[in-house]
Amino acid sequence: xxxxxxxxxxxxxxxxxxxxxxxxxxxxxxxxxxxxxxxxxxxxxxxxxxxxxxxxxxxxxxxxxxxxxxxxxxxxxxxxxxxxxxxxxxxxxxxxxxxxxxxxxxxxxxxxxxxxxxxxxxxxxxxxxxxxxxxxxxxxxxxxxxxxxxxxxxxxxxxxxxxxxxxxxxxxxxxxxxxxxxxxxxxxxxxxxxxxxxxxxxxxxxxxxxxxxxxxxxxxxxxxxxxxxxxxxxxxxxxxxxxxxxxxxxxxxxxxxxxxxxxxxxxxxxxxxxxxxxxxxxxxxxxxxxxxxxxxxxxxxxxxxxxxxxxxxxxxxxxxxxxxxxx
Ligand SMILES: [Zn+2]
Numbered sequence: 001x002x003x004x005x006x007x008x009x010x011x012x013x014x015x016x017x018x019x020x021x022x023x024x025x026x027x028x029x030x031x032x033x034x035x036x037x038x039x040x041x042x043x044x045x046x047x048x049x050x051x052x053x054x055x056x057x058x059x060x061x062x063x064x065x066x067x068x069x070x071x072x073x074x075x076x077x078x079x080x081x082x083x084x085x086x087x088x089x090x091x092x093x094x095x096x097x098x099x100x101x102x103x104x105x106x107x108x109x110x111x112x113x114x115x116x117x118x119x120x121x122x123x124x125x126x127x128x129x130x131x132x133x134x135x136x137x138x139x140x141x142x143x144x145x146x147x148x149x150x151x152x153x154x155x156x157x158x159x160x161x162x163x164x165x166x167x168x169x170x171x172x173x174x175x176x177x178x179x180x181x182x183x184x185x186x187x188x189x190x191x192x193x194x195x196x197x198x199x200x201x202x203x204x205x206x207x208x209x210x211x212x213x214x215x216x217x218x219x220x221x222x223x224x225x226x227x228x229x230x231x232x233x234x235x236x237x238x239x240x241x242x243x244x245x246x247x248x249x250x251x252x253x254x255x256x257x258x259x260x261x262x263x264x265x266x267x268x269x270x271x272x273x274x275x276x277x278x279x280x281x282x283x284x285x286x287x288x289x290x291x292x293x294x295x296x297x298x299x300x301x302x303x304x305x306x307x308x309x310x311x312x313x314x315x316x317x318x319x320x321x322x323x324x325x326x327x
Contacts, residue, residue: 024083031070073295074299097249097252121262125299126293139169141168142205146246164181168195169239176195177270190313261308262308265308
């Protein structure tokens with residue numbers, strides 16, 4: 001089955017999900033479809049003549065290499081059953097409000113909060129496809145702010161204790177949401193070049209950051225808004241929708257306690273769900289996440305806590321290039 005078929009075929013509701021994935025075997029079968037289209041191959045030489053040993057590994061008839069279902073993915077060496085990962089992904093992706101680490105820990109009965117935290121962060125890191133397409137057509141653009149008041153949280157380089165959030169939105173369609181060091185023309189330019197297609201037309205509030213340089217060859221309609229106009233027509237209505245929902249999610253599910261260092265990962269989760277808000281059958285949102293997980297590289301705990309870059313447009317290092325080259 002293709003990934004599109006697997007997405008379409010995924011259970012849409014909780015009862016259907018529980019019936020479909022009652023045990024390890026059913027979860028494994030699904031992931032074998034995701035990874036190899038149902039026919040396991042040798043990781044080393046791509047040979048399809050493999051046999052299964054007692055430990056559930058595929059042994060290659062040509063080169064003797066042993067391939068595991070999760071090797072080379074973020075699920076590699078997980079000590080927990082796949083069934084639990086499926087459930088965690090289901091809980092995280094199908095709820096309109098996501099789930100906090102504390103709630104996931106209680107729900108799954110994990111001994112430590114760190115386990116739940118690590119799981120959620122691994123999953124967040126799988127949600128953005130590296131090659132996703134930029135927005136096009138008429139694109140609303142706006143900036144907003146998160147936080148500033150809660151004491152004791154890491155704030156990093158933010159404006160007056162607030163994190164700057166940049167939003168681009170296709171009317172009725174997709175969002176791109178990023179944590180930015182500021183809203184200067186350099187930051188806006190970087191954001192717009194990466195998230196919108198040349199030739200699109202940007203609808204902004206005409207803020208000072210939207211200079212010719214920042215707009216970078218895209219069309220630009222700047223509409224200065226007064227309070228009265230805002231009530232009648234809102235040229236950035238999708239951005240405003242995203243920003244107010246983001247704020248509610250951030251305060252509600254996460255109690256405003258997200259450090260600057262990890263904020264982008266949370267924004268990626270929010271964006272992923274927002275982009276699929278009209279999907280027919282919530283279960284399919286979980287399917288997309290599950291397929292994303294099997295396409296990503298392993299993520300050691302250290303890389304989740306120590307080598308985080310708070311902003312997406314950081315200067316790439318040699319190691320990043322290497323990681324990209326590996327896919
Ligand atoms: Zn082989």
